[in-house]
Amino acid sequence: MNNFKAKKVLLEDLGKNNPVFIQVLGICSTLAVTNVLRNTVVMSAGLIFVTALSNLTVSLVRNVMPSRIRMMVETLIIACYVIIVDIVLKAYMPEVSRQLGPYVGLIITNCIIMGRAEAFALSNPPGLSFIDGVASGIGYSYVLLVIAFIRELMGSGSVWGHHVLGDWWTNWSIMVMAPGAFFMLAVFIWIVKGMMFRRQEGSS
């Protein structure tokens, strides 16, 4: 495999092509779990696993798959990996699995996974597709992790369930509720896009 190309894919998915900022895809299922950092980490790990392996599988079967039914095949491949994640979570982390509830299953309809399979895995060799899957998974996850960190810190004064802020801190309960996630993501996009515009102007 071409090393240079792999590196380029990796970097573009993390920055310029980041699914969350630029395409605003797939925020549905995972935004809901960003109120506690631990759940977000588990969810992100599951998502990276599914994206990487479904990209790999789609890429492996891309030449024998009739293009008429490719959406259905892709969905089924993704669903199989999501079932694996769900079963593993139920077996080893029943508590987290209960808190995540339906959102693990909703990884299936996460547009990012489908989008990567369609846009990348269908036209690229398996190894490169795997890297692309990992990269877009990570690019997606780190945004969520930052949001989850801030939400948990401000909303309940803790990180990973441990209290870090003292008694002087008044919890912003809005941060752990639904509007907090919307505002956080909006501010995040604002900052990142603002920085991008500034850099463009600086270079031109």
Next chain:
Amino acid sequence: MSEGLAFYAIFFAAIFTNNILLTNYLGMCSFLAVSREVDTSVGLGWAVVFVMTTTSVLNWLAYHFILIPLDLTYLRFVVFIVIIAAFVQIVEMIIERVSDKLYIALGIFLPLITVNCAILGVSLFMVIRDYTFVNSIFFGLGSGIGWMVAIIAMAGIRQKMARSRVPRALAGAGIALIIAGIMALAFMGFSGMLKIT
């Protein structure tokens, strides 16, 4: 758990206090993409209401009469998504045959709906919360209407906003998310009414 809840409580909770979009974040993708004009939002909204109600009924039947007896509940993700996709495809074909007008109004939205997380989400919530058959119907219907209300309100606001000056970096998705956040705040005002978990 759901035994004590009347179906109308579930119905109204799904529209207001537990709005599928604003408290559970489901269906955000098409929400952000489509909510630019009121007319298209209304069309998509109706399509979602229809598909959500019927698929939650179909998935309830499949879950309780096929998956539970055969002890295959771990396959529910695959079964649900296949049922949803197949159903949407069939509806699309029927509408195309029966009515041109309806096809133009709804047909173009149907393929979008298969990948709408809210549809699958409603089916999964229904299984996790262990709803009875009647409750599932009203939960599907209520969630669909709740989603439609949210997307139409959003489209109205965004149409007005076309004339205002938004900071450049915030235009598009950013401002849409802020509006969604404010709307979620407003919907929290309903939370004293009733609650389902």
